[in-house]
Structures are given as C-alpha cells and as structure tokens.
Amino acid sequence: xxxxxxxxxxxxxxxxxxxxxxxxxxxxxxxxxxxxxxxxxxxxxxxxxxxxxxxxxxxxxxxxxxxxxxxxxxxxxxxxxxxxxxxxxxxxxxxxxxxxxxxxxxxxxxxxxxxxxxxxxxxxxxxxxxxxxxxxxxxxxxxxxxxxxxxxxxxxxxxxxxxxxxxxxxxxxxxxxxxxxxxxxxxxxxxxxxxxxxxxxxxxxxxxxxxxxxxxxxxxxxxxxxxxxxxxxxxxxxxxxxxxxxxxxxxxxxxxxxxxxxxxxxxxxxxxxxxxxxxxxxxxxxxxxxxxxxxxxxxxxxxxxxxxxxxxxxxxxxxxxxxxxxxxxxxxxxxxxxxxxxxxxxxxxxxxxxxxxxxxxxxxxxxxxxxxxxxxxxxxxxxxxxxxxxxxxxxxxxxxxxxxxx
Amino acid sequence: xxxxxxxxxxxxxxxxxxxxxxxxxxxxxxxxxxxxxxxxxxxxxxxxxxxxxxxxxxxxxxxxxxxxxxxxxxxxxxxxxxxxxxxxxxxxxxxxxxxxxxxxxxxxxxxxxxxxxxxxxxxxxxxxxxxxxxxxxxxxxxxxxxxxxxxxxxxxxxxxxxxxxxxxxxxxxxxxxxxxxxxxxxxxxxxxxxxxxxxxxxxxxxxxxxxxxxxxxxxxxxxxxxxx
Ligand SMILES: Nc1ncnc2c1ncn2[C@@H]1O[C@H](COP(=O)(O)OP(=O)(O)OP(=O)(O)O)[C@@H](O)[C@H]1O
Ligand SMILES: [Mg+2]
Numbered sequence: 250x251x252x253x254x255x256x257x258x259x260x261x262x263x264x265x266x267x268x269x270x271x272x273x274x275x276x277x278x279x280x281x282x283x284x285x286x287x288x289x290x291x292x293x294x295x296x297x298x299x300x301x302x303x304x305x306x307x308x309x310x311x312x313x314x315x316x317x318x319x320x321x322x323x324x325x326x327x328x329x330x331x332x333x334x335x336x337x338x339x340x341x342x343x344x345x346x347x348x349x350x351x352x353x354x355x356x357x358x359x360x361x362x363x364x365x366x367x368x369x370x371x372x373x374x375x376x377x378x379x380x381x382x383x384x385x386x387x388x389x390x391x392x393x394x395x396x397x398x399x400x401x402x403x404x405x406x407x408x409x410x411x412x413x414x415x416x417x418x419x420x421x422x423x424x425x426x427x428x429x430x431x432x433x434x435x436x437x438x439x440x441x442x443x444x445x446x447x448x449x450x451x452x453x454x455x456x457x458x459x460x461x462x463x464x465x466x467x468x469x470x471x472x473x474x475x476x477x478x479x480x481x482x483x484x485x486x487x488x489x490x491x492x493x494x495x496x497x498x499x500x501x502x503x504x505x506x507x508x509x510x511x512x513x514x515x516x517x518x519x520x521x522x523x524x525x526x527x528x529x530x531x532x533x534x535x536x537x538x539x540x541x542x543x544x545x546x547x548x549x550x551x552x553x554x555x556x557x558x559x560x561x562x563x564x565x566x567x568x569x570x571x572x573x574x575x576x577x578x579x580x581x582x583x584x585x586x587x588x589x590x591x592x593x594x595x596x597x598x599x600x601x602x603x604x605x606x607x608x609x610x611x612x613x614x615x616x617x618x619x620x621x622x623x624x625x626x627x628x629x630x631x632x633x634x635x636x637x638x639x640x641x642x643x644x645x646x647x648x649x650x651x652x653x654x655x
Numbered sequence: 656x657x658x659x660x661x662x663x664x665x666x667x668x669x670x671x672x673x674x675x676x677x678x679x680x681x682x683x684x685x686x687x688x689x690x691x692x693x694x695x696x697x698x699x700x701x702x703x704x705x706x707x708x709x710x711x712x713x714x715x716x717x718x719x720x721x722x723x724x725x726x727x728x729x730x731x732x733x734x735x736x737x738x739x740x741x742x743x744x745x746x747x748x749x750x751x752x753x754x755x756x757x758x759x760x761x762x763x764x765x766x767x768x769x770x771x772x773x774x775x776x777x778x779x780x781x782x783x784x785x786x787x788x789x790x791x792x793x794x795x796x797x798x799x800x801x802x803x804x805x806x807x808x809x810x811x812x813x814x815x816x817x818x819x820x821x822x823x824x825x826x827x828x829x830x831x832x833x834x835x836x837x838x839x840x841x842x843x844x845x846x847x848x849x850x851x852x853x854x855x856x857x858x859x860x861x862x863x864x865x866x867x868x869x870x871x872x873x874x875x876x877x878x879x880x881x882x883x
Binding site: 549 | 706735736754
C-alpha cells in the first residue's frame with residue numbers, strides 16, 4: 250500500500266503548477282462555501298433568537314387547548330417551585346410566566362380592545378428588554394397596581410403617564426373584570442401591531458383582576474443553546490403532565506420557518522455553483538492527468554499491473570488533490586469563521602435601520618457549527634470520488650497494445 | 656514440453672477499412688533458454704507476433720501455448736496476472752514509471768507478485784548491479800540516459816523471474832555503444848541464468864548476437880535459421 254501512496258503522491262506533483270492550481274480552486278471554493286454557509290446559518294440563528302426574544306421564547310408551556318381556544322379556562326395553576334424546576338433544566342436561560350387575555354380599555358371618550366399581558370416584570374425585562382422600550386414614565390415593579398401601555402394605543406386613547414384607564418371585560422368562568430388602573434409607563438414597540446394593542450400588568454395585579462390567583466396561561470422559555478431545544482423539551486416533558494402542552498418556536502411561528510427555508514434554498518444554489526467550480530478544478534485535472542499517461546498505463550497493463558491497481562492509484566491521486574485543497578481550505582476558513590463568530594459582521598444602510606427599528610442589532614454573527622465544516626469536506630471528498638470515476642472508466646476500456654502504440 | 660508453441664496462428668486486423676492479414680498460418684516452437692530474433696521488413700508482422708506470444712492481443716485463429724497453456728483461453732483480467740507471473744517485457748520506449756527511481760521501478764513488479772521485502776531488496780540490487788547501474792539505483796528515469804533506462808527495463812523484466820522476456824525493438828532508440836552494452840547484458844543473462852529472450856528487431860547488432868533468426872515476410876515465416 251505504501252508504494253501506491255508514494256506513487257500517487259509523486260504523480261500529482263509531476264505537474265506542480267497544475268496541481269497547485271487545482272488545489273487553489275478547491276481552497277477558494279471551500280472557503281467561500283464555508284463562509285457563506287456559516288453566514289447563512291449564523292444569520293438564521295440570530296434571526297430566530299431575535300424573533301423569539303421579542304415575545305414568544307423558544308418554547309412555551311400552555312394548558313391543553315389554550316393555543317387553539319385562547320380561553321382563560323385553559324389556564325394552568327403553577328407555583329414558584331414549578332418555575333424553579335424548569336429553570337433548573339440545563340440550557341434553560343429563563344422561564345417567564347404570563348397571563349394573556351383581551352380587555353376593553355377606555356379613556357374618557359374612547360374605547361379600544363387591548364392585548365393585556367400580565368407578567369413577572371423582572372423576568373419579562375430579562376427576556377424581552379421591555380424596560381428599554383419605556384419612552385416616558387417608569388417600568389413596572391412586582392407589586393405595582395398600574396400598567397404599561399403601547400405608545401400607539403396611548404395616543405389613540407389620548408392618555409399619558411399618570412392618567413387612569415378603565416379596563417373592562419371577562420375573567421375566568423364568566424366573571425367580570427372591571428377596574429380603573431393608572432398608566433405607569435409608556436412603551437414603544439417597533440412593530441405597529443404591538444404598539445397599537447399591548448398593555449402590560451404586573452402578574453400579581455393581573456391575576457387579582459381576573460380572579461385567577463396563581464394561574465397563568467403561558468410560560469415562555471428562553472434557552473441558551475438553541476441546538477439543545479429537543480433536550481430541553483424532553484426534560485420539560487418529564488416534569489409536566491398530560492394537561493400541559495409544550496410548543497416550540499417552529500410550531501408557534503411557522504412563517505419564520507418557511508422564510509428561512511426559502512432563503513436557504515437560494516443559498517444552496519450559490520453553494521451548488523461553488524461545487525461546480527470545485528468539480529471542474531478536480532475533474533479537469535484528473536482528466537488531463539489520465540489522458541497524458543495513456544502510454545504509461547498501457548505499459549503497466551502489459552507488464553502485469555492489473556486494472557484495479559491502476560484505479561487505486563488514480564483514485565488516490567484524486568483524493569490527494571482534493572484533500573490538499575480541502576484541508577488547506579479548512580485551515581484557512583476555521584479561524585476566519587471563528588473570528589466573525591466572535592466579532593459579528595455589522596451591516597449598515599436601509600436594512601440596518603429597519604433592523605434597529607425592530608430592536609435587533611444589525612449584525613450577522615457567523616455560525617461556528619462544526620457540521621458546516623464537516624459537510625463541506627464530505628462534499629469535496631464525494632466530488633473527488635466522482636471525479637475518479639473518469640479514470641476508472643478510462644482504464645477499464647484501455648487496451649494495452651493500443652495504448653503502447655500511441 | 657516446449658516453452659512456446661505456436662500452431663496455425665492467424666491474425667487478421669479487421670477493424671480497419673481493408674482487413675489486414677498480419678500473420679498467416681504461423682507454426683513455431685521456441686524452447687527454454689533460447690536467444691531468438693524475429694526479423695523482417697517493416698509491416699511484416701513482427702510486433703503482431705510478439706503481441707500474440709505476450710498475450711497482449713488475441714489470435715484470429717490458431718493457438719499460442721505457453722508451457723502447454725493455451726493463452727487465448729485465458730480471460731482478459733486473468734491474462735494480466737498471467738503476464739505478471741510469466742512474461743517479462745521490454746518495449747522500445749516509455750518502459751519505466753517516471754516518478755519512481757530505478758530501484759523502485761524494478762521492485763514494483765516484485766511487489767505485485769508478493770515477493771518479500773528482503774528478497775526484493777536483494778534481487779533489485781543484484782540486478783541493477785548486473786546491468787551496470789549499481790550506482791544509479793536512486794536515480795529517476797529522467798536522470799538516466801536512454802540506454803540506462805533500457806537497462807533498468809531489462810532488470811525489471813527479469814526481476815519477476817518470468818519464463819521468458821519479449822523485447823520489441825529494445826535498441827531502436829539507442830546509439831550503437833548503448834545498444835551493444837544492453838545486448839551484452841542480455842546475452843550474459845541468457846548464458847548465465849538461461850533466461851529466454853525473444854526480440855523483434857531490424858537491428859543488425861541484435862541479429863549478429865542471437866542464436867536463432869526467424870525471418871518474417873508478409874505475415875509468413877520465410878526462414879528460421881540457427882547460427883553461432
Ligand atoms: N492495430 C492494428 N490495426 C490494423 N492493422 C494493424 C494493426 N497493427 C498492425 N497492423 C498491420 O499489420 C501489419 C503488421 O504490423 P506489425 O506492426 O506487426 O509490423 P512490424 O513487423 O512490427 O513492423 P515494424 O518493423 O514497422 O515495427 C502491418 O501491415 C500493419 O499495418
Ligand atoms: Mg513492430
């Protein structure tokens with residue numbers, strides 16, 4: 250075997266310049282492929298993280314049927330112990346309990362429907378940075394009996410900090426909710442829908458209003474490593490019983506999943522073009538290396554070197570060339586990707602402004618997922634093996650006398 | 656049993672526009688230890704005959720028996736193996752693997768045969784010394800002259816301990832001194848080891864040295880003469 254390795258190795262250096270050129274094309278393409286792939290995956294991860302951080306979280310726990318019916322009757326009773334249990338699960342960053350419902354809100358002359366979220370102020374802020382969105386007044390504290398209101402909604406109702414609003418609607422089991430509540434702060438969301446409809450209450454106050462002490466409708470869960478979502482999901486399943494329903498962000502935001510899938514396809518087309526570059530680099534070289542050695546192959550066949558040995562040699566050559574390229578490509582791209590993983594690319598312009606408006610930093614952190622590197626290297630190996638089909642077929646058809654006569 | 660027995664051998668190249676009857680009813684026997692030249696004008700069929708004996712091409716009809724085995728009955732892939740074990744080849748040019756040294760070129764064929772490392776080393780050094788290249792064992796083909804390359808090819812051909820060596824115009828690309836040197840070596844190997852050599856050649860230097868001259872003309876044996 251050693252001799253075949255030596256032979257293949259020396260063969261590829263018979264034409265140094267050509268081999269280097271072929272390797273360079275592989276290096277170039279693989280660096281580009283890894284970089285674009287890492288950028289794509291990184292931006293998806295970041296997009297998902299930003300999206301779920303805005304409100305839903307990576308996972309939510311509901312009472313059974315709540316997601317479909319949105320009724321307070323599907324709420325669940327929890328205690329601090331339960332939340333602590335969930336937060337103790339590895340990779341769980343935070344679990345935010347919420348009581349979500351709709352109420353009519355009235356100022357003196359105007360009435361609107363509001364999306365009323367009763368939440369743990371501290372945890373809510375940790376997850377969604379709600380406090381940063383305050384434009385006037387102050388943020389909620391746990392025992393406040395007042396509310397935060399979206400800027401748009403406040404304008405429609407013509408209220409400011411210190412004014413009071415009437416909240417009116419239905420609580421659990423047909424009870425009536427009716428109260429006067431002061432505006433403690435005004436918050437500004439980038440998304441108009443939220444801005445025009447959201448009201449936040451401290452959880453304890455909300456539960457009292459709805460006569461739902463210790464009950465909530467939703468627990469939003471953030472995790473530190475999104476790749477571990479199924480692990481976290483399983484761990485939660487161990488804690489909760491059948492009356493609970495656990496949903497992932499993918500189930501809650503199918504449009505986001507679709508958008509990413511669509512974008513990913515366009516990325517794959519780009520990748521495909523890069524693979525073509527690699528294929529031409531390797532295949533072209535292998536083809537030339539084979540064609541110019543016809544006479545040599547003829548002599549070898551004549552003196553008794555069987556075809557499988559020749560195939561072994563040419564396959565090793567293809568693998569050598571591609572691996573010189575692939576390995577160098579990996580060595581070049583790994584630190585590059587790592588650098589841009591730690592120091593995300595910051596983009597500017599219109600897109601950046603839109604991004605900022607949504608409270609998302611205009612950056613693309615590169616994904617350093619090892620799967621990307623592995624996949625690209627495997628693809629190159631596959632191309633090398635496919636390229637070596639050419640000499641295999643060529644050698645299979647070669648007749649020694651004809652080859653020698655050339 | 657003769658080493659090589661050719662019975663009513665015909666070869667017609669029929670893939671061409673006009674079929675060529677390159678060998679016509681050849682009957683020939685070559686014994687072990689012979690030193691033979693097949694001669695004749697260009698196109699008379701020398702190379703064709705050598706290719707038949709070497710199992711590189713198959714007869715249209717007739718038989719080639721080597722050590723009693725009809726080689727046209729052997730399947731193509733097994734024939735490669737048969738050549739490896741039984742026949743040494745020296746071609747006019749491009750004999751050697753350019754990326755391997757003289758030593759590695761000679762060793763290669765033995766490696767394929769599964770000869771042990773120590774035996775390989777021993778035979779390689781012996782043979783390269785025998786062909787006068789003891790000081791060139793680590794040279795690549797491009798560092799050797801044409802004559803030296805042919806000598807390595809001879810060393811390789813007999814390293815595998817074949818039943819006989821076929822050499823098609825081995826001296827055609829050599830100047831006369833190199834050609835003489837190469838022939839001396841082959842003659843010596845013939846005399847000392849009893850190695851059988853069969854040449855196809857026009858070269859008078861070769862013809863002068865062989866014991867037997869088979870002359871072809873137009874695909875037929877015109878004469879078959881033993882000489883001293
Ligand atoms: N592959 C082939 N296809 C068709 N015709 C062939 C083929 N090989 C040889 N021939 C023909 O067969 C005849 C014998 O050719 P061969 O090569 O055996 O001659 P030769 O004696 O070796 O000649 P030279 O001294 O020029 O090498 C010639 O007429 C040649 O044209
Ligand atoms: Mg000839």
